[in-house]
Amino acid sequence: MDQKHTDFSSRFGIDPAAAAAMGTDELRHHFHIDGLFQADRVSLTYTHYDRMIVGGAMPVGSVLPLETIKPTGTKAFLDRRELIAVNIGGAGAIEAGGHSYDLAARDMLYLGMGTQDVSFASADPAVPAKFYLLSAPAHQAHPNRLIRIGDAKRLDLGSKDTCNERSIFQFIHAEEPKTCQLVVGMTQLAPGSIWNTMPCHVHDRRMEAYLYFDLPETARVFHFMGEPDETRHLVMRNEEAVLSPGWSIHSGAGTSSYAFIWAMAGDNVDYTDVDPVAMDELR
Numbered sequence: 001m002d003q004k005h006t007d008f009s010s011r012f013g014i015d016p017a018a019a020a021a022m023g024t025d026e027l028r029h030h031f032h033i034d035g036l037f038q039a040d041r042v043s044l045t046y047t048h049y050d051r052m053i054v055g056g057a058m059p060v061g062s063v064l065p066l067e068t069i070k071p072t073g074t075k076a077f078l079d080r081r082e083l084i085a086v087n088i089g090g091a092g093a094i095e096a097g098g099h100s101y102d103l104a105a106r107d108m109l110y111l112g113m114g115t116q117d118v119s120f121a122s123a124d125p126a127v128p129a130k131f132y133l134l135s136a137p138a139h140q141a142h143p144n145r146l147i148r149i150g151d152a153k154r155l156d157l158g159s160k161d162t163c164n165e166r167s168i169f170q171f172i173h174a175e176e177p178k179t180c181q182l183v184v185g186m187t188q189l190a191p192g193s194i195w196n197t198m199p200c201h202v203h204d205r206r207m208e209a210y211l212y213f214d215l216p217e218t219a220r221v222f223h224f225m226g227e228p229d230e231t232r233h234l235v236m237r238n239e240e241a242v243l244s245p246g247w248s249i250h251s252g253a254g255t256s257s258y259a260f261i262w263a264m265a266g267d268n269v270d271y272t273d274v275d276p277v278a279m280d281e282l283r
Helices: 016-020 024-031
Strands: 005-013 042-047 053-057 080-085 092-094 099-103 108-113 117-121 129-138 145-148 153-157 166-170 183-189 208-211 221-227 230-238 242-245 249-255 261-264
Touching: 016 024, 016 221, 016 230, 024 230, 024 242, 080 183, 092 108, 099 108, 129 261, 166 208, 208 221, 221 242, 230 242
Parallel strands: 005 042
Antiparallel strands: 042 053, 053 129, 080 108, 080 129, 092 099, 092 117, 108 145, 153 166, 166 183, 183 261, 208 242, 208 261, 221 230, 221 249
């Protein structure tokens, strides 16, 4: 398979005992993803956590095709997969299955299994689109669907007193639209709030991936992971992603407010199906 515009790597599954013994470099090697948005490249990470693929596409001087990669084992990328693209950059467009979809910042496009001839473009090369890509195996073809940020299901949670005032935008959830595995949304923290997903939880039935963005250049998010009684952390820059296995907590605190996109794949699509972790269980 000749990937003219695509770079990819693979990440194998890590068990909690192995992760607990890792130092910083090892943790970053297995769970941290950077370099998602490279000019005129599609960058993909194939994970062995529910076979989720996490990636980015940033078209600047050319239109970028969604090329298949060896780990999918199929002629075309979406022959046996579904895909979600969320635009976190300038205005752009996605061609898919003979249709064109215009995406402004924070709009999302769902593409069902079997969609052919997918490509990415920017409206203005000076302000390129940045398409965050998420894909999981599919067993059924669901209709393609463009969901604008204003049409997402919104939940306002938290408070200034606990430094976690935030708005959650559920693009994909149990009711609508239908997917095979993917559940995706975005969380925006209010100015002055820094904590996400605390009190924390785990969900052994599905993995999760986070993309942190809208961070100033000098700001960082400390992403917490690991089993509740054996926590670790990774320091995240703007537009970097992290993998969260089903056994791991996934929470973070930033040096400023920020946004993140969360995506899950696994046994069900029930957003509320989690196993809460009490604060006194954390170590």
